Amino acid sequence: MSDYIVLIRRKLSPEAAVGIMRDLREALKIHEAPLVFFHGDGAETTSDRASGWEEADPGVDWCVCRTSVERRAASDLLPSSFRVATLATFYQAVLSARRVDSLGLGGTLSCGSGSGDRPGEEPKHLLLEVGFAPTGLQQRRETLEMALAAAALELDASVLFHGDGLAHLAGDSARGWAQITDFGLLGMYAESPGRPSGSEIAAQTVDAARAADLRARAATILIL
Amino acid sequence: MALAGKEIALGPDGHLLDPDDWSEPIAEEMARLDGLELCDLRWWLIRFVRAHYGQYGMPPLMRVAVKAMRGDGGLEDASSRTLYRLFPDGPIREACRYGGLPRPESCI
Numbered sequence: 001m002s003d004y005i006v007l008i009r010r011k012l013s014p015e016a017a018v019g020i021m022r023d024l025r026e027a028l029k030i031h032e033a034p035l036v037f038f039h040g041d042g043a044e045t046t047s048d049r050a051s052g053w054e055e056a057d058p059g060v061d062w063c064v065c066r067t068s069v070e071r072r073a074a075s076d077l078l079p080s081s082f083r084v085a086t087l088a089t090f091y092q093a094v095l096s097a098r099r100v101d102s103l104g105l106g107g108t109l110s111c112g113s114g115s116g117d118r119p120g121e122e123p124k125h126l127l128l129e130v131g132f133a134p135t136g137l138q139q140r141r142e143t144l145e146m147a148l149a150a151a152a153l154e155l156d157a158s159v160l161f162h163g164d165g166l167a168h169l170a171g172d173s174a175r176g177w178a179q180i181t182d183f184g185l186l187g188m189y190a191e192s193p194g195r196p197s198g199s200e201i202a203a204q205t206v207d208a209a210r211a212a213d214l215r216a217r218a219a220t221i222l223i224l
Numbered sequence: 225m226a227l228a229g230k231e232i233a234l235g236p237d238g239h240l241l242d243p244d245d246w247s248e249p250i251a252e253e254m255a256r257l258d259g260l261e262l263c264d265l266r267w268w269l270i271r272f273v274r275a276h277y278g279q280y281g282m283p284p285l286m287r288v289a290v291k292a293m294r295g296d297g298g299l300e301d302a303s304s305r306t307l308y309r310l311f312p313d314g315p316i317r318e319a320c321r322y323g324g325l326p327r328p329e330s331c332i
Binding site: 065066067070071086087088145148149151152154173175176178179183185 | 276279280281282284285286287288291329330331332
């Protein structure tokens with residue numbers, strides 16, 4: 001079982017990929033079978049021959065989101081040491097991890113994890129942070145799918161939009177987020193002094209202090 | 225292929241290529257060819273999935289469909305097993321197919 005998870009949701013340069021492989025080799029000294037999960041734009045990185053993934057350490061579980069890779073027609077280009085997996089695989093691993101790093105479109109974060117999913121332990125609260133403006137429908141959809149997968153698994157999770165990420169809640173293509181509030185699937189918050197501009201989505205608006213409180217209460221934060 | 229007296233184009237996964245081609249008789253005909261009768265509960269799920277798609281741009285999560293079936297669907301003890309009994313090959317995906325919607329592409 002992996003106790004260290006890395007989520008990669010942005011396209012990496014070959015230099016960054018080499019750095020990650022080096023860091024993972026180091027992590028193997030103290031972590032059991034780290035799992036790296038490529039999702040969304042991150043999946044594009046896996047078919048980049050210049051990144052040298054063929055040299056990736058086989059002690060690491062290299063996973064690529066099945067849907068992300070199918071959308072990019074890159075299934076045949078995966079390095080031999082990589083496997084396709086679903087978001088259910090990713091979230092199950094997150095629940096039992098001690099450390100979760102995210103390299104998202106909205107930034108990078110490494111967080112130690114609190115209590116876990118083992119018997120007798122309190123369920124983890126998971127906070128998904130969205131702080132980037134989507135550049136297209138695919139980025140919008142894949143960010144929403146991260147949240148819907150958490151909802152499908154009935155995880156104790158919330159989504160926090162802030163800064164440029166508030167753009168996800170504006171416009172007609174934002175309507176997919178409404179199902180989260182309409183059916184009470186997850187907590188949904190917008191760090192904003194008022195209703196996010198152009199938004200018809202019923203996210204709960206919170207101030208900076210409340211947003212900081214949400215972060216402090218989360219056992220795990222994923223930067224999407 | 226000809227369905228309910230109309231020439232209909234289907235994709236390799238059996239979903240209509242043009243959602244505007246859809247009608248209830250076409251759904252009935254697709255189900256008949258699969259050896260399936262669209263009973264009231266199956267129709268309830270198809271209509272719910274179509275309405276959800278129209279409102280949110282994507283089909284519902286299974287848990288949302290189960291919750292709705294317990295409420296509007298009038299089946300208080302509905303569960304995911306109930307949905308799988310209706311469409312064993314994947315309730316939401318099959319409801320999309322008979323409902324004239326694209327194949328759900330997410331791995332959720």
